[in-house]
Amino acid sequence: MSFISIEDRGSVRWVTMSSPGAKNAIPKIGWTELAEAFEDFEASDQRALVAIGDGEDFSAGADLSADFSGFGTAAANAEYMRFPNRAALALHRISKPTIAAVDGVAVGAGMNLALGCDIVIATDRARFSEIFVKRGLTLDFGGTWLLPRLVGLARAREIALTGRLVGAEEALTIGLVTRVVDAAVLEETVTELAGELADGAPLAQRFIKTALDRSSTMTFEQSLAYEEQAQSVLLGSEDLFEGAAAFFQKRPPEFRGR
Numbered sequence: 001m002s003f004i005s006i007e008d009r010g011s012v013r014w015v016t017m018s019s020p021g022a023k024n025a026i027p028k029i030g031w032t033e034l035a036e037a038f039e040d041f042e043a044s045d046q047r048a049l050v051a052i053g054d055g056e057d058f059s060a061g062a063d064l065s066a067d068f069s070g071f072g073t074a075a076a077n078a079e080y081m082r083f084p085n086r087a088a089l090a091l092h093r094i095s096k097p098t099i100a101a102v103d104g105v106a107v108g109a110g111m112n113l114a115l116g117c118d119i120v121i122a123t124d125r126a127r128f129s130e131i132f133v134k135r136g137l138t139l140d141f142g143g144t145w146l147l148p149r150l151v152g153l154a155r156a157r158e159i160a161l162t163g164r165l166v167g168a169e170e171a172l173t174i175g176l177v178t179r180v181v182d183a184a185v186l187e188e189t190v191t192e193l194a195g196e197l198a199d200g201a202p203l204a205q206r207f208i209k210t211a212l213d214r215s216s217t218m219t220f221e222q223s224l225a226y227e228e229q230a231q232s233v234l235l236g237s238e239d240l241f242e243g244a245a246a247f248f249q250k251r252p253p254e255f256r257g258r
Contacts, residue, residue: 002033004018011198012191013044015034015041017051017053018053022060024053024110025064026063032087034091038090047199048194049098049099049117050098052187057104057105058110059105059109087141088116088140088141088142092116096202098118099117099190101186101190102114102128103122104126107129109140109141109143112140112147115150116141119178121193122168122177122179122181124182126168128176130143130163132160150175201243203239207230211230238258242255
């Protein structure tokens with residue numbers, strides 16, 4: 001049985017994680033399924049991706065109960081880590097907008113999968129935890145890179161070193177999530193947002209994502225140089241002319257990513 005299901009709703013691809021009775025904990029095969037889903041989406045014509053959990057939880061992270069038997073030597077453990085790392089890299093390398101729709105628990109790698117998306121919409125009952133330290137582990141799925149960028153180094157240390165639960169309202173206050181909504185309207189809210197993102201200019205979105213990801217490691221001068229290069233490409237694109245025409249004709253633009 002597959003861990004994920006994929007559904008295209010117009011130009012938006014929905015990737016749903018499902019492991020009934022285990023809060024959508026991710027089995028070993030699940031990492032490969034996620035990686036392939038993210039890679040396939042990047043190569044597709046779909047414009048936006050939504051990651052969501054089946055039922056009332058996002059994901060409890062790695063399914064350690066099923067995988068402990070496979071752990072042993074450092075070499076064997078490093079081999080295991082190739083699977084979640086592939087999925088994390090595939091998500092990070094997506095050039096199109098991604099949304100995490102988080103209900104219930106998002107802990108461990110499940111939390112970092114959510115944080116790896118461009119936008120996180122959470123319900124008022126969502127709970128986040130970098131639970132690794134309570135299992136004798138360090139952060140993975142990119143958590144050591146993602147968390148301090150979102151909440152700052154000092155707060156990232158406190159959250160990661162304690163592994164405590166962060167409720168939805170605190171997550172909103174400290175910048176872990178973009179918006180908190182009632183659970184009953186999560187899918188409706190995300191559908192509307194994903195549609196808005198899917199209608200955006202693909203080339204521009206790609207350059208914006210890259211620039212923001214690099215922003216903390218570039219000087220101001222380097223950022224200006226990147227903007228100059230990116231804008232030089234976009235100023236000659238069909239999408240620019242479409243955007244201008246749509247503005248003057250008072251109609252929605254129909255961007256094609258060219």
